[in-house]
Amino acid sequence: MDIRARQISRGKASGEALISQVPIGFLGGVDPKTGIVIEKGHPLEGRNVAGKVLVFPNGKGSTVGSYVMLQLAKNGKAPAAIINVAAEPIIAVGAIISKIPMVDMPEKDVFKLLKDGMKVEVDADNGKIKM
Amino acid sequence: MYDGELGEAARQSMEILVALGRIYNAEKMIPITSAQVAGVSYKTIGDAGLEYLQDLSAKGAKTRVPAFLNPAGMDREQWREMKIPEDFAKKQIAILDAYSKMGIMKTCTCAPYFIGIRPKKGEHVAWAESSAIAFANSVLGARTNREGGPSALAAAICGVTPYYGLHMKENRVANILIDVHCGLRTIADFGALGSAVGKLAKDKYPAFRVIKKADESRLKVLGASMAATGSVPLFFIEGITPEWSVAEDAQHIEFTEADLRAARKELDTGLKPDLVTIGCPHASLEEIREVAVLVAKKKPTCEFWVCTSGKLKADADRLGYRKAIEEAGGLIVADTCMVVCPLEEMGHVVTGTNSGKAAAYLPNLCKQKVAFGDLEDILFR
Numbered sequence: 088m089d090i091r092a093r094q095i096s097r098g099k100a101s102g103e104a105l106i107s108q109v110p111i112g113f114l115g116g117v118d119p120k121t122g123i124v125i126e127k128g129h130p131l132e133g134r135n136v137a138g139k140v141l142v143f144p145n146g147k148g149s150t151v152g153s154y155v156m157l158q159l160a161k162n163g164k165a166p167a168a169i170i171n172v173a174a175e176p177i178i179a180v181g182a183i184i185s186k187i188p189m190v191d192m193p194e195k196d197v198f199k200l201l202k203d204g205m206k207v208e209v210d211a212d213n214g215k216i217k218m
Numbered sequence: 219m220y221d222g223e224l225g226e227a228a229r230q231s232m233e234i235l236v237a238l239g240r241i242y243n244a245e246k247m248i249p250i251t252s253a254q255v256a257g258v259s260y261k262t263i264g265d266a267g268l269e270y271l272q273d274l275s276a277k278g279a280k281t282r283v284p285a286f287l288n289p290a291g292m293d294r295e296q297w298r299e300m301k302i303p304e305d306f307a308k309k310q311i312a313i314l315d316a317y318s319k320m321g322i323m324k325t326c327t328c329a330p331y332f333i334g335i336r337p338k339k340g341e342h343v344a345w346a347e348s349s350a351i352a353f354a355n356s357v358l359g360a361r362t363n364r365e366g367g368p369s370a371l372a373a374a375i376c377g378v379t380p381y382y383g384l385h386m387k388e389n390r391v392a393n394i395l396i397d398v399h400c401g402l403r404t405i406a407d408f409g410a411l412g413s414a415v416g417k418l419a420k421d422k423y424p425a426f427r428v429i430k431k432a433d434e435s436r437l438k439v440l441g442a443s444m445a446a447t448g449s450v451p452l453f454f455i456e457g458i459t460p461e462w463s464v465a466e467d468a469q470h471i472e473f474t475e476a477d478l479r480a481a482r483k484e485l486d487t488g489l490k491p492d493l494v495t496i497g498c499p500h501a502s503l504e505e506i507r508e509v510a511v512l513v514a515k516k517k518p519t520c521e522f523w524v525c526t527s528g529k530l531k532a533d534a535d536r537l538g539y540r541k542a543i544e545e546a547g548g549l550i551v552a553d554t555c556m557v558v559c560p561l562e563e564m565g566h567v568v569t570g571t572n573s574g575k576a577a578a579y580l581p582n583l584c585k586q587k588v589a590f591g592d593l594e595d596i597l598f599r
Contacts (some may be wrong), residue, residue, distance in 0.1 A: 124308045150366045154266035179237045
């Protein structure tokens with residue numbers, strides 16, 4: 088099944104879905120060396136974002152988070168792709184400078200349709216999420 | 219630019235602006251006359267930011283409009299006197315070099331309007347420092363959204379910005395109206411007012427009535443304080459700012475003498491500071507003069523800095539204010555400020571300020587206790 092969505096950062100990639108119902112802040116929230124979520128009490132605490140299709144509502148926290156996403160990419164620990172419900176500038180800029188394909192505004196409720204570990208493709212160039 | 223015909227740096231920058239345009243439903247891009255880039259201190263952007271800037275400059279990024287920098291984490295010349303750690307200084311210089319290679323002027327000031335960078339009423343710019351945004355929009359009547367570091371940099375490289383928000387006249391309407399029923403005299407008064415109103419306003423646009431007189435140093439602190447405790451990018455003062463437009467259904471607030479006293483008290487721990495920092499945002503020449511006159515009469519009982527731009531530091535030097543300040547045990551610190559330099563690593567515990575903005579940031583960003591008040595109070599407490 089395809090879900091239509093809006094392109095934020097170009098490209099196409101696939102991986103296993105990793106889902107957070109709450110926002111993610113990359114500065115202090117994700118370790119740039121390992122890709123592991125380190126924010127205390129975050130539902131994804133201890134999980135690794137590397138190579139995953141990361142699904143979450145939107146970013147939060149410091150704008151330096153954009154640069155942390157680039158560090159993750161340089162260390163080979165960035166998510167393969169990102170799906171946001173409503174993109175904001177921190178994650179959008181981070182995805183673009185890190186060349187992580189990203190879409191937002193999915194037409195259907197991704198939190199209902201996607202499950203952790205499910206194989207998902209994000210085709211940002213064509214504005215599509217493929218399950 | 220979007221298709222890469224002008225190189226990878228311009229392509230990536232335009233991709234950022236297009237994405238932001240999409241997020242905010244902008245219908246087009248518009249040319250800007252200047253960009254002010256934030257994200258300069260090594261303390262705030264760290265190794266991640268340094269790497270990004272070096273990457274972008276290696277890709278051949280060049281600015282297309284005049285662009286200038288927000289403060290760095292240290293005075294470029296007197297960082298040793300400030301007791302900045304050596305390793306920090308190295309990283310800070312590398313950041314400034316990366317920006318400079320892209321053609322960005324190392325003005326390192328949060329108050330570019332005090333060194334002649336003054337866009338005119340109606341002019342579109344892309345500025346990133348929250349207090350400079352408030353000043354440009356409100357006091358100068360220029361038009362800028364609240365840019366982030368990367369988006370202002372992208373705008374500098376592309377020479378355009380997405381057309382939405384405060385670039386559009388119809389959105390420049392105040393939605394909170396404040397009648398000021400108290401005397402406002404000192405910079406600390408304006409800092410306390412801004413601090414209190416920013417908390418109420420959050421991201422709304424305040425309009426003030428019955429403020430009779432306010433020079434640019436006071437307007438600077440008012441806007442900066444509202445941008446720090448809230449995220450206010452635009453305010454009006456009847457009879458003073460070039461624009462005045464208030465929504466019919468604006469929330470109405472009275473600000474009394476008791477409110478001012480409470481606001482001042484809330485910011486002050488009452489402790490004696492071991493360092494007093496003046497100039498948040500960066501001091502005007504008039505503020506530097508006032509300090510010089512004050513400390514020439516009586517030597518302060520603590521260390522003190524006057525933070526300003528390199529340009530005004532040079533002016534203060536020529537006018538003899540620097541000598542007066544240094545003879546009283548103070549420093550004129552250029553290119554940086556108490557908030558973005560690593561104060562917490564320099565042995566300070568209680569920092570004095572007359573700015574509502576510094577009072578808002580010092581506890582979290584620098585782990586400082588705050589002594590808030592007029593200069594005559596905090597310098598001699």
